[in-house]
Amino acid sequence: MKFVLYAFLAGAASAFAFEPMALWPLLPVAFAVLCELICRAKSLGRGLLLGWAFGLGQFVVGLNWIATAFTFQAAMPAWLGWIAVVLLSIYLAIYPAMAAGIAWRFGRDNRVALVLTLGGAWAITEWLRGTMFTGFPWNPAAASLAPTTLISITAMIGTYGLSGLVVLLGGAIWLEYRKQWLPLVLIVAATGLLWLLPADVVPADPLTVRNVRIVQPNIGQEDKWRPGFDQEAARRLALLSGRPGDDRLLLWPEAAITDPLQDNRPGDPQAFAAFQRAQAASLLGPNDKLLTGGIAVWSRDGQHLNGAANSIYALAPGGRIVGRYDKAHLVPYGEYLPMRPLLSAIGLSRLAPGDVDFTSGSGPRSIDLGEPWGRVGLQLCYEIIFSGHVVDERNRPSFIFNPSNDAWFGRWGPPQHLAQARLRAAEEGVPVIRSTPTGISAVIDARGNLVKSLPWRTSGAIDAVIPAASLAPPPFARFGNAIPILLGFLLIIGGIAVGRRRR
Template sequence: MPAEASSKLGALLLRLGGSLHRAECAVRALVGWRRAAVAFLAGAASVLAMAPFFLWGVLFFTMPVLVLLIDGAVESAAKGITASSRPTVRRALYAGSIGWWFGFGYFLAGLFWVGEAFLVEAERFAWLMPFAVTLMPAGLALFYAGAAAAAACFWRPGEERIIALALALSAAEWLRGHILTGFPWNVLGYALTWPLPLMQAAGLIGIYGLTLAVIPITALPLLALAEAASNPGWRRASLLIAALALLPLPLAWGYGLIRLAEPQPPPIEGVRLRLVQPSVPQRDKWRPERQGDIFFDHVNLSQQRPDGSFDGLSGVTHVIWPEAAMPFLPLETPAALEAIANMLPEGTILLAGALRADGTTDAELGRRRAFNSLIALNSDGQPVGIYDKVHLVPFGEYLPLQPVLERLGLQKLVGWRGGFSSGQSPRPLFDVPGLPPVGALICYEAIFPGAVVQSASRPQALINVTNDGWFGLTTGPHQHFHQARVRAVEEGLPLIRVANNGISGVIDANGRVLARLDLDERGVIDSPLPGAKNPTVYARYGDVVFGVLWLCGLICLRILQRRKTQ
């Protein structure tokens, strides 16, 4: 019976392989706009692997399609080669166009929600929405174009072309996270961070290491099955390659289960947090006539238990408000400081996102420097800790080449004239009375792997305040929340996330969500502060791990290519 079952399984795989081979030939044969359209659709479909869908099985189809389209592009480039041609350049250009269309589809589908921000004050910014929604994905797609072009220079039939693409795409994603201040949103490796056991691998190799792995894992199996059907002499080897490509998944799952079964560190003694999610409509946030009402709404909500009953913050040691909870200068507003002092019991601390200005004049703009800050205030209404955001959002919090662009009619989205200045870099620890050393992160500072901890001393927790109200009820806030979870796993640190309109949550050092307020939900969370774990491999070595894996992949590629040449 086992032999019969094995025979039936083999026959089924061969039939499947035959169908795949026919589909493979059809995709390779595409030319012109059809090839570009399929690349675009494959890229757009790949977003289903990200939050909030987590349908990463789609990559087992879209990644082989990308490989086959590059196959076709390389073959098309070869047809036009003459004695005076530059075959490598021609091949790179053809493949680069496929990479660009794939990337354009991926980023357009994954970042469409950026357009929501331009509708908050539609009378001022709506005209910019079509440009932001299309030009930003078009620019980011250049990284994928460069990756496909670079991979095409080493393109050979067989599994080595998959390795070349994995090396090129993972390097492109790393560059995307660093060039021009960086924007590592929806890096491909996030596909392998759900469910929770798989996420634990981020603590070993980081999100870029997972990106290096995701291409072979998802591209090789179907291509190997198609090869087994079309080339009987390589059937056994092809099936072995398909099985080996999938092997990292059960290994990562097993590691994750072991990691999750480890004893969890106890909560920090003597700390009781209250996270406040007010769900203030973004259109009201920066209106001067609404600032008083919004402020006292925060005050009133802070004094309620999760069930809505009033407790006057009894037993709460630290209250946390989201980013820009006070979109004015509270340190220069005595009435606000007095109200905070009246709200807080003796010994309780408020951590609030707020604007802050110092006495230094910006020579270029001729006004005081302003900061997007997280301010700790004690029960006397006095500041006892300040963190100024370091990694500002281009065009949202500051304008690159501001004097020039303002003459062209461009403005940043925040309501502070001239935009914000950047805080101290590298990011210092945020020292707050009653808390262990913490790392403060404002808004999208939590999406940068390897950069959430920049101080010489390791924090014991991460606090991320954000205002995702700009992006409405779209996929954007879900993606943002998930990326913050992965930072907790990478560093082995708990992460406390407080958002204006969601998603707020308490996340332990393994990425478990211990408490959560969903998108557009109004309320509070009462929670202890989870304990930190020992530093992970990634926390100790950062992207050096990715660099070592990348070099190992490059060595494997060169060995395979030399063997085939010989």
């Protein structure tokens, strides 16, 4: 069992490769250790167990921010958060287990074959992790490289392809340790080639001047829904929004306005929603627009609430609605409560306030804001972590707005979220702009580079010009996750072929 413990410790150490620690070399080294452990496994079951222990260690440490979310829900004890982290990690670790099992099955007799099959299987199982049971692709191996220029490789092979490459780098380190240096040379050379290929797909300067102001009011989750705090929140938003400008796009966070901005109930509810929109739009000049997170509610009988949507509103002067996007990929237990009759009966509730579950929207959408901003793609909060699912391909945007409320997620969650938004920008060749209540708000260019940002737990605003999108969609934007999946299968097939030839 000591090898299982070593695998768990290697996985736990690898969590520090991700933000906020960002010690990215730890991840390839951890994969090198995993390769050695899989090589020593005596059976398929032991190989699966080693991969599962590695994943368990990485997820329990890396997802510690989930426990923080439970501290804001008085209806549930804080210790339940750590139980949730462990239970979720037990499930998520199944995917690294599958990758390790495939590597053992086809590479146990040949080290090069083991590395190739582990890299390919890791890419495919990460994709599965982001797809099965609504998906939770948080912290793919590629996210560890977000602070580096290697992130631009995702324009060619996607996030899951880059994750497989990280595994190959770890395997190459292991092979070098085993005195098989040629694979290290080949993998490094391939990485360098991929890094150079997408370098010129983005123009140097924006094609037009598109001014934005991103607001970060530093409103913590402990205050956001507190009775009577809405006036203070409005004051902070107004103060940071500045004076009305000329052709200025104002960007506010998710649920910046906690009262409904649309309500189909006649009388006071409908009038109050219109008042909320007009009050927010009073900060706009004649040619300005506002993108803000807000809530829509509706009723079938005109009295009782039957549904709600977590939305992004595009508002023009006077509070006129230019467009609305409803979040499609909702957070289980956060925005809706699965098996509500059963769980409500035992006293559990969703983490976000309210008794009505949110209803999901139809998926990625672009809204045309007119000149000079053009089309904006909209992704709410953690929707941005889903590789290949953030852009309306029939109506490609010139930039993506990703408002979020990361105030739930302690110190580790916000920088990890930002790293994954950077992956989406590089994959799609489209800049991403984030506005959050407590940070980290940011402007990300189409290569995934951080242009401007506001630190965590800071009140402030960013004035910026929207960076340009790629001149043409990069390969990943055109073909999506078919690229990393195909790459993964090719690596597995190559590993099987190498193993058989050597035997």
